[in-house]
Amino acid sequence: MAQKAAKKRKVNVNVEKSSTNTIFTINIVFYISLLLLVALPPYFRGMYFDNEFLPTIGITSIVVLIWALIKIFKKEPIITERLDYAALSLVGAYLISTFFAVNIRTAIGETLKYVDYVFIYFMVSRLANDKKKIWVLLNVLVLSSFGVAVVGLLSAAGYINYNGSWVGGRINSTFQYANTAASFMMAFLFVNFALISYTENKYIKALYGIEAFVQFYAYIFTLSRGAWVMFPFLFLFLIIMMPKGKKVEPFIYLIGIVVASSLPIVKFNSIVNGPKPHNLLMWIFVGALLSAIFTYLISFIVDAVNKISLKVGISIIVIVGILSSIGGYMVLTSQMPLTLSHGQNEADSLKSVTRFVNVDADRIYVLKYTVKSENSENRDWAYGITIDSRNDLDQPTKIKDVYDKESFSGEKTIEFSTLKDTKRLAITFINNFKDTSVTFKKAYIYPKNNPKDVQNIMLKYKYLPENVASRIQDISLSSHSSSERMQFYKDGFKIFKDYPLFGAGGGAWASLYFKYQSYLYWTTQTHNYFMQVLLDTGVVGAAAIIFFLIALILSIFKLYKAEMDRYERILLASAATGILSLYAHAAMDFDLSLSAVTIALYALIGIINSMSISRKESATPIIKGKKLYNGYYNYGVLIVGIVVMFISFSLSAALRYAEKGDSLVKTNNIGQAMQYYKSAVSYDPWNAKYRMSYGQTLASIADQTKDAATLQEAMNEEQKAVDLEPFNSQLSAQLGAFYLAHGQIDKGIQYVKKAVEVQPLRPENYQQLADAYNKVGMFYLQNNNKVKAKEYLEKAVDVENLFNEANSKSEEPKPMTDTMKKIVDNSKQILKGIQ
Known part of the structure; x- marks a missing residue:
C-alpha cells in the first residue's frame, strides 16, 4: 500500500511538473508574440496606412482570442483593475460614436484601432508580470526606437532607400514624418537613460550609451522644434521619478552623450550635403565609440558619487549643471560672420539664410549691418536682403528688399516700417550669382526713435549646423506651424459645437474640416490628439479620456508612494516618463494617429497596470480560500477578438481587391476592374471610395453596352457612395458629373453645388x-x-x-x-x- 501511495504521489508530482512546464511554455510563446507585436509596427510606415495596420489588427486578434481561451480554461481574470475599465471606456466611446458618425467607415476603422490598443494593454498587464519581463519589454521598445534611428541616419547617409525616410534635410525615418519620429525616439531615449541606471554591469551600460547616442543623433536631425523644447522638462520629470541614489545618473549620462555627439552633430550637414554622404557612417561610429567610452567611464564616477555624502553629491550635480548651462549658453550665443558665395565655376543658385526678429506693429525700424561684398564680374547684384512681415497666421508680406551690386566694405543701414498686423520679421540674406560673395559681419535692428533698444541678429552660429540653427531661430508661437495649429484648434471647436455629445465619429476632422476651415488648408489631422478624441467622440469621449488619464495618474502616484525597491522604481520612472513624453508631444501633433506610436504607448500603460497588479496580495477577492472568478469579461474579450479578427481581415481583403481594380483601370481593363471593385464592396460595404469606383466602372460598361439595368446599378452605387460620405466634395462632384452626363440636370447641379457647400x-x-x-x-x-x-x-x-x-x-x-x-x-x- 505504501509503495502504491508513493507511486501515486510520484505520478501526481510528474503531472503537476509537466503541467507547470506546459503553462510556462505557453506563457513564453505569448510573451514573445507580444514583444513582436510591440516592436515591429514602427517599421511598417508607423502603421498609419490600412494595408499595414488591418492585417496587424487581425493577427493581434488571433493571439488575443487564443490567450483569452487559455485564460477561460485556467479561470484567470483579464479585467480587474480600475485602469482596465477606464481603457475600455474609451473603446466604448468610439463604438457609440459610430452610430452618429458622418463617415461610418473611418469610425469603424478608429474603433478597431482602439480595440487593438486595448488588446496590447491587456496582454502587457498580464504577461509582463515581474521585473524581468518588464525590463525585457522596455529594452525591446528601446531597441525598436534604436532601429528607427538607425534607419533614419543610414537613409541620410545614402545606405538605405526607405521611401520618405530622409526628406528636405530632415530625418523622418520609418514614420515618414519627422515630428513623430522625434517624439518616438525622444520617449524611448528617456527610457534608455533610466535603464542605464538599472544595470550594474558597466559593459552593458556602455551598450546603452551607444543606443542613446544613435537615438539622440537622429532625434536632433528630425529638426522637430516642439520635441526640442519639451526635452528638458520631460528629462526633469525623469530625474524626479528616479529613486534616491539614482537621480543624478541620467543627467550625468546625458552630459556624456551630448559631449560625444557634439562633433558628429557639427559634421552632419557638410557630410550629407557633400559629395560623399556615405562618410556619415564613419561619424556615427565615432560618436558611438565615444558614447560607449564616456558611459563606461561615467559609471565609475557615478559609483563614487553614490558612495560619498549627499551634500557632496548635490554639489557635484550643481557644478555639472552650471558648467552645462555655461556650455549651452556658449553654443546658443557664440556667433561668427555669415559668408554666402559662388565660385567662378559654380552655377547661379539661390543661397540664403533667414533670421526671425520680434518687433512691434506699425513702427519705423532701422536694420544696420556691416558687410563686405565682391562683384568683380559686374553681375546683377552681389547680395540681397529681403524683409518680410509675418502676421498672426505667419503669412509673409514683403515690406522691403535691397539688392546691392557694387563691391563694398563697411556699414550700411536700411530703414523700413512694419505693418499694422506685423508680429515678427523674417530677414533673409541672399547671394545668387557665380563669382560673387558677401560676408555679413554684424547685424542688428532697432526702432528709429529708440536706438538704444537694439536687437542683435545671430548671423551664423559658431557651434551649430545651419539647419539646426534656423529651426531654433524659428521657435515661436507665431511661427507658421504654431499659428496654423492654433487655427486648426479654433476650427475644431466649430465642429465640436455642431457635434457636442457623441462627436462625429472616428475620422471626424478629416471628413468635416473643409466645411469649417477659416482659410483653405490641407491636413487630415488636427495636430492635437485630445482635440481629435473630442471631435470623434464628443463629451462622452472627453469624459472617457479624462477617466482614463485620472486612473493612470492615480496608478502611477500610488506606485510612487508604495514601498518598492530601487529597480522597481527605475522601471516605474522609465514607463511613466515615456507615457508623459508621448502624450505631451501628441497634444501638439498627430503622433498617436500613427498606430505604432499608440501601441507603444499602451504597452507602457500596460506596464504601469502590471506593476499595480503585482503590488496587490491577490488579483481577485478570495472566498473560503478560493478566488472569485468572473468569466463573463473573459468571454467578452474572446467574442470581441473573434469579431475584430473577421472585420479586420475582411477590410484587408477589400483593400487588396480595390488596389487590383485600380491597377486594372490604369490599363483600361474596365470589365475586370469592375469585378474586383465589386468584391471590394462586398468585403467592405462601408467604403464610399470603393462604391464610387465600382459605380464608375459600371457606368463605363453601361455607356458602351447601352444596358439600362447596369446604368441604374451604377447610379445606385455612386449614390450610396455619397450617402456614406456626405461631406466629401470630390465624391459629390463625381456624382453630379454622372447625373449631368446622363441627362438628369437638376440632380447633377444639386450635387455639384453640394461639392461647393461642403468645401x-x-x-x-x-x-x-x-x-x-x-x-x-x-x-x-x-x-x-x-x-x-x-x-x-x-x-x-x-x-x-x-x-x-x-x-x-x-x-x-x-x-x-x-x-x-x-x-x-x-x-x-x-x-x-x-x-
Missing part, C-alpha cells in the same frame, strides 16, 4: 459649378431653348459672386482660377448674343 473655400469647386451651369446652358441653347439657356448661363456668371462672397470670409483669400474666369467671360459673351 466652400476651394476655388476649383466653383470652377466645376460654373462649368456645369455653362454646359447646361449651352445644351439648351443648341436645342433652341433660349429661356433655359439664359437661366443657366446667368447662374454660371453668378458663380463669381458666390466665390467672392465665400472668399471674403476666408482669412487667406485665394484667387479665382484662370479657367473659371474664362468660363464666366464666355457665359457673359453668350448672354449678350441671346439678349
Whole structure:
C-alpha cells in the first residue's frame, strides 16, 4: 500500500511538473508574440496606412482570442483593475460614436484601432508580470526606437532607400514624418537613460550609451522644434521619478552623450550635403565609440558619487549643471560672420539664410549691418536682403528688399516700417550669382526713435549646423506651424459645437474640416490628439479620456508612494516618463494617429497596470480560500477578438481587391476592374471610395453596352457612395458629373453645388459649378431653348459672386482660377448674343 501511495504521489508530482512546464511554455510563446507585436509596427510606415495596420489588427486578434481561451480554461481574470475599465471606456466611446458618425467607415476603422490598443494593454498587464519581463519589454521598445534611428541616419547617409525616410534635410525615418519620429525616439531615449541606471554591469551600460547616442543623433536631425523644447522638462520629470541614489545618473549620462555627439552633430550637414554622404557612417561610429567610452567611464564616477555624502553629491550635480548651462549658453550665443558665395565655376543658385526678429506693429525700424561684398564680374547684384512681415497666421508680406551690386566694405543701414498686423520679421540674406560673395559681419535692428533698444541678429552660429540653427531661430508661437495649429484648434471647436455629445465619429476632422476651415488648408489631422478624441467622440469621449488619464495618474502616484525597491522604481520612472513624453508631444501633433506610436504607448500603460497588479496580495477577492472568478469579461474579450479578427481581415481583403481594380483601370481593363471593385464592396460595404469606383466602372460598361439595368446599378452605387460620405466634395462632384452626363440636370447641379457647400473655400469647386451651369446652358441653347439657356448661363456668371462672397470670409483669400474666369467671360459673351 505504501509503495502504491508513493507511486501515486510520484505520478501526481510528474503531472503537476509537466503541467507547470506546459503553462510556462505557453506563457513564453505569448510573451514573445507580444514583444513582436510591440516592436515591429514602427517599421511598417508607423502603421498609419490600412494595408499595414488591418492585417496587424487581425493577427493581434488571433493571439488575443487564443490567450483569452487559455485564460477561460485556467479561470484567470483579464479585467480587474480600475485602469482596465477606464481603457475600455474609451473603446466604448468610439463604438457609440459610430452610430452618429458622418463617415461610418473611418469610425469603424478608429474603433478597431482602439480595440487593438486595448488588446496590447491587456496582454502587457498580464504577461509582463515581474521585473524581468518588464525590463525585457522596455529594452525591446528601446531597441525598436534604436532601429528607427538607425534607419533614419543610414537613409541620410545614402545606405538605405526607405521611401520618405530622409526628406528636405530632415530625418523622418520609418514614420515618414519627422515630428513623430522625434517624439518616438525622444520617449524611448528617456527610457534608455533610466535603464542605464538599472544595470550594474558597466559593459552593458556602455551598450546603452551607444543606443542613446544613435537615438539622440537622429532625434536632433528630425529638426522637430516642439520635441526640442519639451526635452528638458520631460528629462526633469525623469530625474524626479528616479529613486534616491539614482537621480543624478541620467543627467550625468546625458552630459556624456551630448559631449560625444557634439562633433558628429557639427559634421552632419557638410557630410550629407557633400559629395560623399556615405562618410556619415564613419561619424556615427565615432560618436558611438565615444558614447560607449564616456558611459563606461561615467559609471565609475557615478559609483563614487553614490558612495560619498549627499551634500557632496548635490554639489557635484550643481557644478555639472552650471558648467552645462555655461556650455549651452556658449553654443546658443557664440556667433561668427555669415559668408554666402559662388565660385567662378559654380552655377547661379539661390543661397540664403533667414533670421526671425520680434518687433512691434506699425513702427519705423532701422536694420544696420556691416558687410563686405565682391562683384568683380559686374553681375546683377552681389547680395540681397529681403524683409518680410509675418502676421498672426505667419503669412509673409514683403515690406522691403535691397539688392546691392557694387563691391563694398563697411556699414550700411536700411530703414523700413512694419505693418499694422506685423508680429515678427523674417530677414533673409541672399547671394545668387557665380563669382560673387558677401560676408555679413554684424547685424542688428532697432526702432528709429529708440536706438538704444537694439536687437542683435545671430548671423551664423559658431557651434551649430545651419539647419539646426534656423529651426531654433524659428521657435515661436507665431511661427507658421504654431499659428496654423492654433487655427486648426479654433476650427475644431466649430465642429465640436455642431457635434457636442457623441462627436462625429472616428475620422471626424478629416471628413468635416473643409466645411469649417477659416482659410483653405490641407491636413487630415488636427495636430492635437485630445482635440481629435473630442471631435470623434464628443463629451462622452472627453469624459472617457479624462477617466482614463485620472486612473493612470492615480496608478502611477500610488506606485510612487508604495514601498518598492530601487529597480522597481527605475522601471516605474522609465514607463511613466515615456507615457508623459508621448502624450505631451501628441497634444501638439498627430503622433498617436500613427498606430505604432499608440501601441507603444499602451504597452507602457500596460506596464504601469502590471506593476499595480503585482503590488496587490491577490488579483481577485478570495472566498473560503478560493478566488472569485468572473468569466463573463473573459468571454467578452474572446467574442470581441473573434469579431475584430473577421472585420479586420475582411477590410484587408477589400483593400487588396480595390488596389487590383485600380491597377486594372490604369490599363483600361474596365470589365475586370469592375469585378474586383465589386468584391471590394462586398468585403467592405462601408467604403464610399470603393462604391464610387465600382459605380464608375459600371457606368463605363453601361455607356458602351447601352444596358439600362447596369446604368441604374451604377447610379445606385455612386449614390450610396455619397450617402456614406456626405461631406466629401470630390465624391459629390463625381456624382453630379454622372447625373449631368446622363441627362438628369437638376440632380447633377444639386450635387455639384453640394461639392461647393461642403468645401466652400476651394476655388476649383466653383470652377466645376460654373462649368456645369455653362454646359447646361449651352445644351439648351443648341436645342433652341433660349429661356433655359439664359437661366443657366446667368447662374454660371453668378458663380463669381458666390466665390467672392465665400472668399471674403476666408482669412487667406485665394484667387479665382484662370479657367473659371474664362468660363464666366464666355457665359457673359453668350448672354449678350441671346439678349
